[in-house]
Amino acid sequence: MDLENIKYNEAGLVPAIVQDYETRQVLMMAWMNEEALKLTLDTKKATFYSRSRQALWVKGETSGNTQAVVKINYDCDGDTLLLQVNPNGPACHTGNTSCFYRSLAIDQDANLGNMEILTMLYDLIADR
């Protein structure tokens, strides 16, 4: 138990990334204080610290969408945690499996202008 390796920020918190143990999908990120981390280790139920409510929260305590923690890793700086969990329902309050359900346009196709798309279509048809 290398708890002394974990470094908390000036607010006494450390970010915790939550990943599905089976699918490896990244589900959410939340914050833990030392108590939340110890409770998570003891109960094996993901427990965080709510910065808005300034209180501990057991994930899924009211919704039932708890997260059974399989593994906790920490990074080279000791200032970020990675929880691997078996989730008992969606991670997001919106009902999405993951909180990261929206993306910023980045893939090449999405960035193509109309002319480029027409040129690609032209090439495609010419090839047939």
Place this chain on the structure above:
Amino acid sequence: MDLENIKYNEAGLVPAIVQDYETRQVLMMAWMNEEALKLTLDTKKATFYSRSRQALWVKGETSGNTQAVVKINYDCDGDTLLLQVNPNGPACHTGNTSCFYRSLAIDQDANLGNMEILTMLYDLIADR
């Protein structure tokens, strides 16, 4: 491009989780300011903001271990990013593929007392 949905903290930063696009392994977490995010979107090379050096850094600029960004998602609160990348080498300065190479003991076996282990061994031998 929903850049207006991204919420930066009081220091003007947003945490960015980096995941391998192919293997889905979580590689690291770093911070971005608005400029780093825009540069990442423009160049498709993961670019962060170093809190210690107070400067932008293109990941792998000196080591060569760049990260080609395939996709950027943001969470329901808009205050965390998830980058999916094709890494050109290890993410960690230690040479490990991922910065999360160490774990806190949590799995059931690791928590077993000596007597439980002896009992398990006894049962195993008795079964043979």
